[in-house]
Amino acid sequence: MSEKQIASLSLDLDNKWSYMKTHGDAGWESFPTYLETVVPRSLEFLRERKLKITYFIVGQDAAREENHEALTQISDAQHEIGNHSFNHEPWLHLYSKTELETEFERTEEAISKITNQKLVGFRGPGYSLSPTVLEVLAERNYEYDCSTLPTYIAPLARAYYFFKSPEMTDEEREKRKKLFGKFSDGFQSLKPYKWQIGEKSLVEIPVTTLPVFKTPIHASYVIYLSTFSKSLARAYWKTAVEMCRLSGTQLSLLLHPLDFLSGEDAPELKFFPAMNLPVEQKLEFVSEILETFGEKFEIVNMRQHAATVRRENIKSLIVERAKS
């Protein structure tokens, strides 16, 4: 028997209001929550399977008294807490440095009210990331980022970047082509690597997608497939796990609250895929996914995963600081 490779598991604790906000539904401004339902349910599920994971919490939720009871249960159960931004805006990569600093300060302060854990990990809302986000993370002594979703978007991202900076000279443009080329390389790597930002370095753990094809493999997607055919979804997931194992890709699997909720729990979100499934059926399937996962990999939280990566001699991508 060969030793199992390490893999990580995390849950992005997107609340009801953040889905409504992104979808453009009225009523999100009062921050409707389902944390009192989804937190205990997911904790119980993980406890039964002896799993310790990372919960990425949104600062706005930690700032609201009504969520404190649910959120403190997470660190009480010894799960890692990560930073998932304050406002959960998928356009975070467009924030200025000052806006980002405020965003981080507010989140760290709000989360310090529910746990003594120091935040060392970050995942941007909607997989948003920019060189400035990395710079701010490094300055605030974070250990890892896990905001990249490897797809083929790099040329698009570069076009967008230039579009946003019409005042640039040709020379600056040329320089940034290199800069952004390096930055965008990160979006194509399935394997963890490091960002070098001045003297500091950050570990990057991409959200794993299917090797070669780069289609999503997070739990919600596999559950969605299961609404068409359970055996297809099962085969897809098993193939993904096996391809990751064979290619030496340290899988990082992502869970969402909706994997633990049905349309009855959150009627406002009935339009989401797989929300018509009864919750028992969803949990049974998530359970199956995690079982296959655990057979092939040793499952740890994100911080442990990042610490392992840091010790390895792996590639670093240089992030040049923007001129201020």
Ligand SMILES: [Zn+2]
């Ligand atoms: Zn999110």
